[in-house]
Amino acid sequence: MTLEEQIRQKIDLKTKPVGALGYLETLALKIALVQQTLTPRLESPTQIVFAADHGLAKNGVSAYPPEVTHQMVMNFLAGGAAINVFCKQNGVAIHVVDAGVNFDFADHPSLIKAKAGCGTQSALYGKAITAEQLRFCLSESARIVDHIFNKGCNIIGFGEMGIGNTSSASLIMASLLSKPVEECIGRGTGVDDEQLQHKTHILKQVIDFHGSIKDPWEILQTFGGFEVAQMCGAMLQAHQNNMLIMVDGFIATAAYALVHAVEPAIAHRSIFCHVSNESAHRHFLDSLNQKAILDLNLRLGEGSGCALAYPIIQASVNFLNEMASFETAGVSNR
Numbered sequence: 001m002t003l004e005e006q007i008r009q010k011i012d013l014k015t016k017p018v019g020a021l022g023y024l025e026t027l028a029l030k031i032a033l034v035q036q037t038l039t040p041r042l043e044s045p046t047q048i049v050f051a052a053d054h055g056l057a058k059n060g061v062s063a064y065p066p067e068v069t070h071q072m073v074m075n076f077l078a079g080g081a082a083i084n085v086f087c088k089q090n091g092v093a094i095h096v097v098d099a100g101v102n103f104d105f106a107d108h109p110s111l112i113k114a115k116a117g118c119g120t121q122s123a124l125y126g127k128a129i130t131a132e133q134l135r136f137c138l139s140e141s142a143r144i145v146d147h148i149f150n151k152g153c154n155i156i157g158f159g160e161m162g163i164g165n166t167s168s169a170s171l172i173m174a175s176l177l178s179k180p181v182e183e184c185i186g187r188g189t190g191v192d193d194e195q196l197q198h199k200t201h202i203l204k205q206v207i208d209f210h211g212s213i214k215d216p217w218e219i220l221q222t223f224g225g226f227e228v229a230q231m232c233g234a235m236l237q238a239h240q241n242n243m244l245i246m247v248d249g250f251i252a253t254a255a256y257a258l259v260h261a262v263e264p265a266i267a268h269r270s271i272f273c274h275v276s277n278e279s280a281h282r283h284f285l286d287s288l289n290q291k292a293i294l295d296l297n298l299r300l301g302e303g304s305g306c307a308l309a310y311p312i313i314q315a316s317v318n319f320l321n322e323m324a325s326f327e328t329a330g331v332s333n334r
């Protein structure tokens, strides 16, 4: 029997009707295959929140002003954000990365300084990121993941904070899927109808300016942002380290989709934690052939979906390791 057949058999011989643990069974199989064992373990679960500012945020595409990015980073460091609460509740460590926020932060034990700049350029007038900044983002984030991996982490969540970054993600999605950008746009932080029209107008202008781009790295460099680029580098490194990857919402999915375009095998170790209320996210996940664990109408980002889904991922590993089989429990198996 192959290892996969053995894992499937182990799952089927647990004291439950075949298939009755539904998606937990899919997760257990996936995790056991990644770790190549019948007894997988989740070690030192860690959430990274990559934060950065966006040139496009100055073009009125968000419901909130750009300074909220640095203010929320301070909130993460003070432990007062949703992601802090959910990580604490579920035993997930948290690191905040300044990938390129327009603010000079003091040193803090939870803050990793990896600033590629003080916010991207607006993609309305040129590429959001320079080639040098892109290289910096990819290598710094890989280094960050390696450090966390070397401390014993084998499951890592990717989240972000950046006013304006649903626009980046929409532009990335439209380019990767060759879709009209208006089909990839949502309300982000909660723009009203008039602001949504304006956001759509701006993003169409961006697409008209740059034309069709197909190369994933060029898409990333053109539409940014620094936190998306760092999530890409971090996901690639996590893949190389054979870590389990937890993907948060719409923006994290845009980073995943870029990496997936160059490294399709990343799908084997990636877990989609939730489907966001950002309207295009469901379609984005469908296009990647992925199903999310949670569907809670969240539209927060920060990695909140990862921290909330983590206990469910843990439950999938626990049932595989700890549930009795029909034989050991003396339960009749049909």
Ligand SMILES: O=C(O)c1ccc[n+]([C@@H]2O[C@H](COP(=O)([O-])O)[C@@H](O)[C@H]2O)c1
Binding pocket: 061, 062, 063, 064, 160, 161, 162, 163, 164, 165, 166, 167, 187, 188, 189, 190, 191, 248, 249, 250, 251, 252, 276, 277, 278, 281, 298, 299, 300, 301, 302
């Ligand atoms: O993760 C998501 O699906 C998601 C959906 C909507 C908004 N967000 C968060 O809201 C911010 C981006 O929204 P916006 O309107 O400024 O583009 C950014 O900080 C994201 O973390 C995140």
Ligand SMILES: Cc1cc2nc[nH]c2cc1C
Binding pocket: 064, 068, 072, 160, 161, 162, 189, 300, 301, 302
């Ligand atoms: C307050 C606030 C918190 C956030 N967390 C992630 N994105 C955010 C956007 C806003 C506006």
